[in-house]
Amino acid sequence: MKILVVNAGSSSLKYQLIDMETEGVLAKGNVERIGIKGSVLKAKGNGKEKVYEQDMPSHKIAIELVLKALTDEEVGVISSMTEIGAVGHRVVASGEYFKAPTLVTPEVIKTLEEKTFELAPLHNPAAATGLRACMDVMPGTPMVLVFDSSFHQTMPEKAYMFGIKYEDYKAYGVRKYGAHGTSHKFVSQEAAKYMGKKPEDLKIVTCHLGNGSSISAVDGGKCVDTSMSFTPLDGVLMGTRSGCIDASAVEFLARKKGLNAADMVTYLNKECGVAGISGVSSDFRDLIAGAEQGNTRCQLALDMFAYQTKKFVGSYAAAMGGLDCIVFTAGIGENTPIIRAGVCEGLEFLGVKLDKKSNEGKNTGAIREISAKGSKVKVLVIPTNEELVIARETLALV
């Protein structure tokens, strides 16, 4: 079966067509500037790329164009859209309404639209728009929602609760949900495969370090804790997000800066993190270059990021009562040796011993072991593949 994976944003849409027999990517692409002047689709297939520059006032028109590209003479890989067996949609927030990937029915759409939008106001409405666009253009093709938070549904109550009034948790669903679940699931399973062990026998900390970063504790194949919480703002500081901060400091800052609550959340999401600390960039390549030239704020941003990530690794080892493996993944995790070194430094007491040369080796796009021989804890760099997980979950449901 061929499965189309769709990741719709408010003005963008990424897709991959995956052949589930080989799990190979047949075609992929992304649409940018939907509903904005200058819309463009960059479609890849058959080893070629084609750029479609045309007005796409809606997600529906964008999906129609994606299907045109998939059946195109040059970059097309299928002869008709009936070859697409199902569509898997990435959805950021599930709240407590969806515990697992879900086959779309009218009832499911109603819940998605009426209950979850307020949990991820930037992302979930976009996913719903993408879903409706696909349903319009591909009536009869099964649609599946795969939630970023699904993998975290196994967290115990003691891990996902905030220390607020229990009645307020019950009334408003304010608790930890987590994010990047498909990535944490994928890399933890890959780590077990690589180690030749069953996931049930392993205690793994997965570090998804990208522009958005989260760390998870995966005990026996199940997520037992994760660093992002009610929204992706929590946990370590990130590209432009502050990470965890004393709520009273937020109120204090809001008063000083004359910002209301909503503006304050935007400030914490968009103007803080390593970009705010360095004053230079949210991109770690720029921070590393800055630090090498003696910029102390770039160095501070790098040090804070590695230190905060390390603290999650240590606390999750404590939460699980042991540690067999640390996995680094995503843009920073896969590409930044000094961050991996900074995270692992000082964790020798847990049995972590990094191999300096392997850590500094080239990113090959394959799994790399960067722990030293004899290290009790394996340290692995594993390229993430969220689209493949979405396709697998979709296949499992249809």
Ligand code: ADP
């Ligand atoms: P997201 O999916 O959250 O947007 P990614 O996982 O793609 O983010 O990570 C993007 C980030 O990864 C960039 O902002 C940059 O900080 C970092 N990054 C990507 N490539 C490199 C590299 N070669 N060296 C250092 N950092 C990199």
